[in-house]
Amino acid sequence: MxxxxxxxxxxxxxxxDLGKKVGGATGVIAGGVTGWTSAVTGARVGMTVGLMGGPAVIALGCVAGALVGGLVGAATGGVAGAKIGSVLDQRVLxxxxxxxxxxxxxxxx
The missing domain is CATH 2.20.70 (Ubiquitin Ligase Nedd4; Chain: W;)
Structure with missing residues (x-):
């Protein structure tokens, strides 16, 4: 047609595609913050467990965990936000x- x-x-x-763009950007920010926060919490637990490895291992694990958590959260949030925005584009906007x-x-x- x-x-x-x-x-x-x-x-x-x-x-x-305004809904998709705004939803994707919002999802990236929200997912990144959530992922970062979760990773920092996990890094604290990892610090406690990794005390045997020494200060360098603890610091490296904390930074790597927080970065990976933030990036994974941002990617996941961005995809989810874009999908929701796409539905809004089709049905509302x-x-x-x-x-x-x-x-x-x-x-x-």
Missing amino acids: CIQCPQCGSTRITTR DNLECVVCEHVFSAPE
């Missing part, structure tokens, strides 16, 4: 824009 602009009839239509007249509208059902 070819989508046409309801205002000018053009078939030159593009998607805006006016996601289509006419390239010719710049009219913004929703997909016909």
Whole structure:
């Protein structure tokens, strides 16, 4: 099915994907903070367990754990946020824009 602009009839239509972009960015931030916090908590436990390895091993484990946790959390949050934003784009927001007249509208059902 070819989508046409309801205002000018053009078939030159593009998607805006605002929900996907905002959801993805928000998810990256929230997931990164959550992952970092969880990793820091895990690093504290690791410090206690790794006391036998010496100060260098403890410090390296803490930093690596926090970085990996933050990155994994950010990636997971970003994907989840983008998926939620994509659903909002399709069902709630006016996601289509006419390239010719710049009219913004929703997909016909």
